[in-house]
Amino acid sequence: MKIAIASGKGGTGKTTVATCLAQVLAETGLRVRYLDCDVEEPNGHLFLHPEIYESKPVTVPVPEVDREKCVGCGLCAKICQYAAIACVKKKVVTFPELCHGCGGCARVCPAGAIREVGRGIGVAETGRSCKIDFAQGCLRVGEAMSPSLIRQVRDIPTGAELDIIDAPPGTSCPAITAIRGADFVLLVTEPTPFGLNDLALALDMVRELDIPRAVVVNRHEDENLSARKFCSERHVQIAAEIPDDRRVAEAYSQGLLPVIALPEYRPYFLDLWANVNKLATGTPGKEPA
Amino acid sequence: MKEIIIISGKGGTGKTSLTGAFAALAENPVLADCDVDAADLHLILKPKILETHDFSGGKQARIEPDKCTGCATCEEVCRFGAIRRIPAKDDISPPFFAVDPVACEGCGVCAWFCIPKAVQFEDALNGHWFVSETRFGCLVHAKLGVAEENSGKLVTLVRNRAKQIAKERNCPYLLVDGSPGIGCPVIASLTGADLVVIVTEPTVSGEHDLARVADLAKHFGIPVAVCVNKADINPGMADRIRVNAEARGLSFAGTVPYDKAVTAAQVAQLTIVEHDRGELGKAVRKVWERVTALADGKDTK
Amino acid sequence: MKIAVTSEGSTLEAAVDPRFGRCKYFIVVDTDTGAFEAVDNVQNLNAAQGAGIQSAETVVNQGAEAVLTGHCGPKAFRTLSTGEVKIYVGVEGTVREAVEAFKAGKLQASENADVEGHW
CATH class of the missing domain: 3.30.70.20 (Alpha-Beta Plaits)
Structure with missing residues (x-):
């Protein structure tokens, strides 16, 4: 199975969700690969600290x-x-x-x-971070052809049971290239006007590609129901709500995985995975438009 | 007229909120939203649209089904996997072919080689761009269609129109909300600008992406000012970013604290300086003063 | 000989357009007879990419042996050089003044592009 983690707006916590999910699932014994397809700004390595086995130039x-x-x-x-x-x-x-x-x-x-x-135009690297298989693309600075590199990273063969694809933000060529071929897309948003405006665009994109999807609300606050209201209006399920917590931001700032620095966050990602499985098998992309 | 581009490398660092605040602080600015993938500036500027234009990002192939003979030449020549094979219902007739508009790169090779000339190669309608009036000045912005691409060209178009308006109206500043990343759209956003303001945050990702985007600006020979938002999340790293930026010959435009008022301002559809008269607003004003000094060449520190 | 001047308008009195690839017009002047023709460059003005390259092709196809303009990027420079066209940058004023300066030998051909590539 391939899950793409995407977002309309950057900085909503896409890499946090992708790396934390990879970490907690790898700990359960699942063979997981994390693919960083955000080749313009690959950041997953800053949190997973992989050992790189192979670095191939991409042309x-x-x-x-x-x-x-x-x-x-x-x-x-x-x-x-x-x-x-x-x-x-x-x-x-x-x-x-x-x-x-x-x-x-x-x-x-x-x-x-x-x-x-x-x-x-850049390099494609593969390696391993503890129990997680790791792959990433890194675009050369000043280079505009990111979709070609993303395609080549996305298509690196694997023996993993689950691919977690960290997609670039936005809704144009690079994002579409990374998401294409995924079995499920998780759209990470934050419950702010900017976050929801960009989520609407990303949802339209994923609908157009006809891939089953759900939303992860990051920096959720109990008193702020704007994301819930939005998702219910747009008939899209929320697969997880991760609370707003300054400690998460601080762990992230230092390059620590929140699920390791703050173990009480692990259940959020286990539940997220259970919800993805339910949604992926139950209603494959057929929720009413 | 000085053109100032605000970019971030990494998303979510507060680039658009700061651009909005600069718009409120600048005297008689022209504004351009080049973050066309995730255009949010309009949410706080509430533009009144004066002009709407079609945007065609390039050409796109389309196969006319009644002319297609099913020879599969298009499928063979397409490098982008954009040709879909549709088997005939009767299992005997040849298949038909269609273009997947999302995968099509607009190279036209299928149209050139199609034997029965069944491929139409025409301008695609990818979105719209607008000239609007806001409470601070004119705004040029755009909206792409669903899953539409080619934002590099659109960015150039938006910027050029904004520049033209700024010159016509004799505006001292053109403020551009740039695209994220380091690829095609961001290159299109910053070539030829007077100053690039990079808004970053004190996180390992923010620091990493700042280095890449600063290299990009250097590659195109544009002066850079670095601003660290949410500085108090990790004051040690905020300071390290300043020291490293200055060591690399970049200017430092100052820091802005982490503040929930940024979201509150968004909800109120106001810029942070309109919404917050306290420390946050003060910090943003200070950054803007330094940015204008740098853009005007009055500060060469 | 024929020379091309980047121009903001279609007459000899128009200002020299400082941009090469995205100039509004090329005024192609025959320096021997003084005859001129305005070539509309709107298609390249709005090109997604490669405006300089395509404008350079236009100039070569017009039979010009020299270009007078404000700035010229590296891609246009290479294309023009391959087409055996001499490039004069930093030219200002009206098209007529530019042509006169050229005829009087006051301009010096450039060895290199003078600006970074634009998009």
Whole structure:
């Protein structure tokens, strides 16, 4: 099973939920893998302190032009939608950093002058943190092609029974790439106007992808029912409410997993997992829209 | 006109709340919300929309079913797994193909190679962008459609329009709420700006992401001012962030305390400086004074 | 020879547009006859990415041998150089003044891009 932990807004506690869930489930004997697909800002390693066994460069295919063979017809520049290849005075200029790796130029070249070579955009790392299998992608600074890297991290083969995917925040390309193919999505929110506004957008995205989902309310306060009201109006289940607690924020600030620093938080994540199982098997993505 | 971009690297550090407060403190600003994935600035600025424009983030392929002969060329050439095979009902006829609009990267390779020319390659409607009036000044903002992509282009569009308005109205400051992360949208938010304010928090994640986003700003040659929000959550780390920032040649814009009034202001649909006249508001004002001094080149410390 | 000047308007009296890739017009001037043509650049002005590259292709296709502009980024610079177009940056004033300065030999061709790449 693959669960993606996502959120419309950043900083709602996505990484906290993902790492704590991985930790408590690994302790129960389940073989868990934590995948950090927030490749622009991977933070899970700061809490899980994994030992990295393997670090592989991740590349996207970009064109390399053989000037001897090139006939200067300009078809490669014409097919490219990303301005990654230009043709002036029958000479071809390439801009690999703009290339999305669609392969159109190599395919369209009548002279067989274009060969695709790998251009590094970051690294994919695998390792282990105590009982948790660990994988993460880390995008090179100044690099824009995060979906390619996310795809490659997401697809690293595994022997784990459960994949917990820490998805990037937001609702655009990177978030969608990380969530795609998950069996269940947990949307982490906080009960504030910003949090709920962004939760609404994230919910729409997950609905569009047609993946079963539930909400985790972080920094919950008993007197604030705005998240409950929102979820009931939007017909989405709340799988957990994690209380607002300055001690959690302080543990987090030091890089400590809240479930280790504050063991009384462990039941929240065990209950969360029980609820996910109930929702994933009971109503697979079919709650009324 | 000085363009100041407020970014955070890590989400949830209070970037938008601070941008809102700066909007209230700046004299005659123009505002742009480039955090298009999670645009929240409008919740406290309550804009009155004056102009609405369609946004097309790029092209998208669409297969006309009656022209498709089921040859599977599109499926073979697509690198993004965006072609869906739909088997014929009778098991004898060839399958049909359709484009998954969410997975489509808009490369057009399928359209180019489709033998019966069944692929239409057309501008997609991905969302809308707006020019609005708020109680502090003009706001340019946007809303993408459900599961829509391509926010890099939209960010550029929003910023350019805001810049144009700021010039026309002779506004001294353009304040941009930037996107999170270090990828395409945030690069689009900060290239060519006068000053980047990075709002961080004293946590291991905040510190880690600050380093990455500061490298990014450096890569594009933009001056950086660092502001630590929720500083009292971990005062030791807040101080370490300041020391490290200054050692790296970044300016330090000050600290803001952790305060539940930030959420209370959101609920009241007010900026923190309108809502809080106490220590929190005072700290934010101090940060803004330092930010303007840096943007105006009056403080080169 | 033909030269292209980035311009905010379609006449010789318009101001030089400081942006290369996202300029509003190119005024293509024949320095021998004084004849000129305004080439609308609106398509590249609104391009998602690669505006400089595509504008450079436009300039080369117009047959210009030199470009007068405010700033030029690295991608446009490379494309123009490949197309054997000389680049003059830091040009100000009206298009007419820029052309006169060029003809009088007062401008110096750039060796490199003068700004970071923009998006």
